[in-house]
Amino acid sequence: MRLKSMKNRGNPVPEVHNRGTQEDGAVPANRNHLQCINGHYRYRRRWPKNVRAVAKGEYFIRHLATSSLEEALRLRPAAEIEFFSEVDRLNGLVEAKPRDVSQAEATILVARWFSAQVRQDAENDLHNPVSDPEQRFNALEASRLMAEFVSDQVGSGELEPFEVHASRLFEEHGIKADPSAPGFRATAQLMARADRERWLLREARLRGDFGYQPTDPVFSSALREEQHKKAPPTVGGLIEAFKADRAPRWSPSSVAAYAPVERVLREVLGSARQLDTLGREDGRKLFDTVRQLPKGLGKSPKLRGLSVAEAIKTGxxxxSPKSINATYLAGMKAxxxxxxxxxxxxxxPLAGLTVVDPVAEADKRDPFTLDQLNKIFGASPWTPRDPAPKGRPLHYWGPLIALFLGMRRGEIAQLRVDDVAEVEKIPVLLVRAGFGKRLKTTNARRMLPLHPELLRLGFLNYAEERRASGAELLWEGEEPDSRGQWGDGFSDWFVRLLKARDISxxxxxxxxFRHNFQxxxxxxxxxxxALGQELAGRSKGGHTSNNYGSGYPTAMLAEAIAKIRYQDLHLPPA
Structure with a gap:
């Protein structure tokens, strides 16, 4: 594996050239791959030849957000781990052998995860304060009990739930870890320790103690580092820092969607504008500008070459309100x-500002009526004469999965054979990213027990046949489009089917189908x-909404899924 060949891994080599602010094209500093641009360091490394055709750009670049050489040397190992993880992903991890994870590598990964989760928890508490005394008392008690429970799990060595979380963490970072190796269990233990500290932090915040510091040395260090990060002084610096933090998790379509948001921020506020000078007046100015943006900004030939202000003056x-709220304001607020x-x-400065859409959300898309559902599933490919494994299995199983599990089309189309699993002796579908798969949001990652109707119709038999054939994808022939999106062909086929059956x-x-599921x-x-939001893959809005796993026993999820029933719906016999 490449990670084993890393020289001086975790031990920075002192031979680093500080080129200061001499030139933006400075060559990376020898084998450390550190580069100083305008007084700030970054890790810059050329992609290996075998992955350059699929990599974005010629170099892997990670901004270290520091002007200190000593700090850059300390941050270099984490950036190097990220580089080799990305190389692994580009090479195709299915062909790589599982490897052990070092203690240093596990500590870096879990500490970074912990810092990110603490940031998200603080944001949730800010936007969803627990003001009711009784709710606050219950939340305090729940936090205390959860911290004690996790402590008992760590002490007893019962780490099975956190081994699942460790697997997902490795998957998200493109690491194929060996579950039987010591590093895997060490990572699971670190995840449990991190979860304990999150609950203790939650309890402290509910008591009004915002100065609480974790007692676990790994996470007290991570939290101090988080609190002492240097701020970029300008709007342009903020945008670059935001993209550096989020872009690795964005799909190509998300990258494209942020481009016009960035353009408006830079043109209206100015890239050199100091962050500490921004106020509500600037938020209002942004809001008013976005409301006047013409359709096709950046795409229409009539608007090509025009500034934002000039484009607005064209009249x-x-x-639409949806584009204003869901694209521009959402991107700026994030x-x-x-x-x-x-x-x-x-x-x-944009907090609370939004455009009222005159069309109610419920009126924007209809669910199917019972008659329409029977019309859909009463003919091919769901008739007994046309069994599921024939033709395009996605066309048979996809709509049924959407109906009974509420999954999005992309989530269904990108399923792999190993996403069909068994947890606590219950068959489930794992909705997760990795291996070229992407999710709409972090909340979309979830575990869904298979609905009894899918089991009755033989879905597990189909999945086992695919597994026995050595297939990796659950649906043969499915692949993402040029933007990394899955399911467009599946969607087009279904629209044609509705038209052919005169369903409007x-x-x-x-x-x-997702509306039917709701x-x-x-x-x-x-x-x-919270349970319903978990099943639907939506934000729960509370402390646990972004934790690994749902926090619900598999049996409870299965019981909830079994309550999804369609009275008088006629499906084919098994």
Missing amino acids: LPPI TFRFAVQEQWMAAD GTKLGLHS DRLREAGLHGT
């Missing part, structure tokens, strides 16, 4: 929230609850 029709989390700004309604399509959650009394 072309403005963008950028400013990042700045607030890093303690670079006191507040988000407001924006009916595969996503309509309606069934309402009938079961689960809609809007």
